[in-house]
Amino acid sequence: FIVLFFGQLKRVKRLDLLLKAAALVRSRGGDRIRLLVAGSAADSDMAALQRLIADENLSDIAQLHARYIPNEDLPQYLATADLAVLPYDNIYQSGVVLLAMTHGVPVLTSDIPGMLEVVDHGRTGLTFKAGDADDLAYTLLAAERGAWDLADLSAQASRYVATQHSWANCAQATIKAYR
Numbered sequence: 525f526i527v528l529f530f531g532q533l534k535r536v537k538r539l540d541l542l543l544k545a546a547a548l549v550r551s552r553g554g555d556r557i558r559l560l561v562a563g564s565a566a567d568s569d570m571a572a573l574q575r576l577i578a579d580e581n582l583s584d585i586a587q588l589h590a591r592y593i594p595n596e597d598l599p600q601y602l603a604t605a606d607l608a609v610l611p612y613d614n615i616y617q618s619g620v621v622l623l624a625m626t627h628g629v630p631v632l633t634s635d636i637p638g639m640l641e642v643v644d645h646g647r648t649g650l651t652f653k654a655g656d657a658d659d660l661a662y663t664l665l666a667a668e669r670g671a672w673d674l675a676d677l678s679a680q681a682s683r684y685v686a687t688q689h690s691w692a693n694c695a696q697a698t699i700k701a702y703r
Contacts, residue, residue: 525556525557525558525606525607525668526558526560526604526605526606526607527546527557527558527559527560527605527606527607527608527609527664528560528561528562528601528602528604528605528607528608528609528624528629529542529559529560529561529562529563529608529609529610529611530561530562530563530593530601530602530608530620530623530624531563531618531619531620532563532564532565532566533561533563533565533566533568533570533573533590534566534567534568535567535568535569536612536613536614536615537610537611537612537613537615538611538612538613538634538655539561539568539573539611540572540573540576541611541655541657541660542559542609542611542660543559543573543576543577543580543582543586544576544580544657545611545657545658545660545661545664546559546580546582546585546586546661546664547580547581547582548657548658548661549661549664549665549668550581550582550585552661552665553665554661554664554665554668556668557585557664557665557668558585558586558587559582559585559586560587560589560601560604560605561586561587561588561589561590562589562601563589563591563592563593564591564592564593565590568590570590573588574588598623599627602623602624602627603627605629606629606630606668606674607629607631607632607664607667607668608620608624608629608630608631608632609631609632609633609660609664610631610632610633610634610639611633611634611652611654612633612634612636612639612654613634613636613654613655614636614638615636615638615639616638617638617642618633618638618639618642621633621639621642621643621649622642622685622689625642625648625649625678625681625682625684625685626682626685626686628678628679628681628682629678630649630650630667630672630674630677630678630681631643631649631650631681632649632650632651632652632660632663632664633649633650633651633652634651634652634653634654634655635651635652635653635654636654642684642689643681646672646677647677647680648677648680648681648684649677649681650663650667650672650677651663
């Protein structure tokens with residue numbers, strides 16, 4: 525069960541929280557979960573993240589691709605993922621959440637306003653309590669064990685993005701704003 529963390533590894537995006545949650549998942553019997561982390565280091569302390577991976581004994585389940593990912597490689601990362609996780613603390617909007625939803629990858633996001641504008645828990649994706657590694661671990665484990673039909677979530681999410689966030693709708697909203 526491949527969990528994808530994608531995009532710039534900024535501190536506010538809380539990769540550290542996902543790593544702590546992954547350790548909790550493992551301690552609760554979630555042996556199938558694997559982490560795939562892909563994106564440039566940005567303002568993250570890579571040494572601290574690598575220490576956390578080692579300290580939490582995640583080296584065998586976490587792949588860290590801390591580098592710029594070219595656009596032509598995006599489909600491969602998205603096709604690999606069973607679930608995209610965005611455990612952000614604060615963000616106005618995320619291109620990654622829309623990208624994942626567009627490509628049929630179910631998403632699990634923190635319950636912050638910018639994400640809740642797009643992700644409706646149990647309908648277009650899953651949410652957990654922001655900053656709460658235990659709740660993230662619980663939701664990850666439940667998703668891996670089939671508590672939700674992830675194929676249905678991704679289908680609903682794709683339909684939502686195609687209708688609500690289409691280029692035509694974005695253009696109309698921009699025109700309306702200028703008028």
